[in-house]
Amino acid sequence: MLPALAPGTRRFALPPLVAALPLAVVSPPLGALALALGGFVLYFFRDPERSPPPNGVVSPADGRVSVVREEEGRIRVGVFMNVTDVHVLRAPLAGHVESATHRPGAHRPAFTKDSERNERVDVALDSHDVSMIAGWFARRIYPYVTASDDVERGDRIGHIAFGSRADVLLPPSYDREDVLVETGERVRAGETVVALESA
Structure with a gap:
């Protein structure tokens, strides 16, 4: 096949x-x-099948963790995708898509702090948010979801052509101690658990 x-x-x-x-x-x-x-x-452009675990927030992308930080009381985990990584993005958690907003911007290297101003698509779900961020070479972001869609953990939600970053803004109930990954760690979209809420 x-x-x-x-x-x-x-x-x-x-x-x-x-x-x-x-x-x-x-x-x-x-x-x-x-x-x-x-x-x-x-x-x-390969798009391999993935098997999400039953619990936890899974990585939205293949690559290396480039961002773990708190902002306005919530935790952001960002994953930088190298050119050799799979660039199909996955839903970190199940949820209902409230909006998918394209924001024009620059095309700085996706692993730098300047990439916060890059072109992006922000997908707001009822419990968390996912940002698809273009890199210096990438010029195309292809979201697969739109407002009112429902997704399950590990579902495909988009892809970015040629170098990029994907972030998940965790639900407000998560704190830094719930994050299981560190900057520089390799993760796989839809499979690696990046955060697990404490009981």
Whole structure:
């Protein structure tokens, strides 16, 4: 079976794959380069299945934890996605989508503090919020959810093309002691538990 791919793959992968054959006739190295580029795009847009655990807040993205901080009485956990990470984003918790708002902005590297002003899509749910933040190279954020949608923990909620960050703003009932991950730790979208509320 072919691996699952995120929506929009054809737009980025088809041009270099189609160009590979005629380029190979003119210049074999250029043909090989186009083929490799098309293959990389297919790899980048891979969308593997995930098995969420029964409890806890799961990571919204694959990558490394880049932010763990308190803001206005709530805890934010951010995950920076490298170019080799899966870029399909997952719902950290079940909930009802109240809004999904696109906010234009800059395209600073997603692992820096300046990325707070980057282009983003903020998804507000009834219990928590998820922010999809574009990076310096990324120019496309593809949310899969809209207002009034219901999601389960681990459901696909969007993807970002080519380098980015995803944050979850935990429910108000969570505090710093409930967070199970530290900055620099690797996590997997929909599977790694980043926070577990104390009993």
